[in-house]
Amino acid sequence: MKIAFITPYYNPPVRGNAVTVRRIAGNLAAAGCETAVYSLDALTAGDILREVLPTSPDVIHGFHAFHGGRPAREIAAAAGVAYVVTITGSDVYEAMLDGRRGETLAVLRDAAAIVVFDSSVKQRIAGHHPSLAEKIQIIPQGVELPGEDFTWGPERFDGGEFVFFLPAGLRPVKNIDSALAPLAELHRNDPRIRLLVAGPVLDPAYGAQLLEELERYPFARYLGAVGRGAIGALYRRADVVLNTSVFEGGMANSVLEAMAFGRPVLAADIEGNRSLVKEGKTGLLFRHEAEFLEKAEKLLRDGALRRRLGDEGSRLVREQFSVEREAAAYRDLYCRVLSR
Incomplete structure (x- = not known):
């Protein structure tokens, strides 16, 4: 199964979207999926379209309904495949309420599935747009422990701070x-x-x-x-x-x-x-x-x-909140999308 991820941010790697996409893509690859990440902080939407199409992905997966979702929608239509959108925060709390609302809702309406991290976000979306409820899937975030190689510098905090x-x-x-x-x-x-x-x-x-x-x-x-x-x-x-x-x-x-x-x-x-x-x-x-x-x-x-x-x-x-559980949930979702 080949999945093309489209994310608004991939660098710096400490940004929330980057952490999430790196973790999911890496663990899906470990679970047997072929994954590729395309980031809008490095490529234009047109560049991503040209790079993705020759790879013939099975599913396009956009992160952030407005930023990643719009190119995911366009590329999925050009490739003749389905796309999935993961809600990341400012899309539902800002983009669905301001001048981006129309485009954001169009992305969600055409998506094969919408992923949210928690039931509160599902309720927020479905409460305002009931027609979207049946395609919203809750997949909690997984967590990986970051590394520990850090040089404290002059302030070492060894005085009981x-x-x-x-x-x-x-x-x-x-x-x-x-x-x-x-x-x-x-x-x-x-x-x-x-x-x-x-x-x-x-x-x-x-x-x-x-x-x-x-x-x-x-x-x-x-x-x-x-x-x-x-x-x-x-x-x-x-x-x-x-x-x-x-x-x-x-x-x-x-x-x-x-x-x-x-x-x-x-x-x-x-x-x-x-x-x-x-x-x-x-x-x-x-x-x-x-x-x-x-x-x-x-x-x-x-x-x-x-x-x-x-x-x-x-x-x-x-x-x-294991990364294995998270990856398995996404893999199962892709399989359901492809079976329709």
């Missing part, structure tokens, strides 16, 4: 700056507090604004875009992993990875995070700044709570 780690690309939806004020208050009472932020600058204006703001908070440090082969050391060193996003596309890779490493998670109380973080069991959720501060302080003071949340989160991802 308490580290909050926020892995996210620098763009408005990640809402990174919302963590600064509550952690500053916590730092005033406990100077051990540190905040590490790691991720590529994806929105230059927001990135510049955030980096300027970080200058006013000496306990916070931006590490830049830390590669997949290095970020595991940051998860291991973190005392708490943060997610401050305005929305997530069903479930965040960073939250899955934090749980896989047994780290306690403090996350924004949004649909995508609630799919993984069960309050008081696999993590803690916050709705506003005061609640963030309250729960961050609780995690700071209660080592037993941190260990329990980390253990429960680790158990959850081991039992329900």
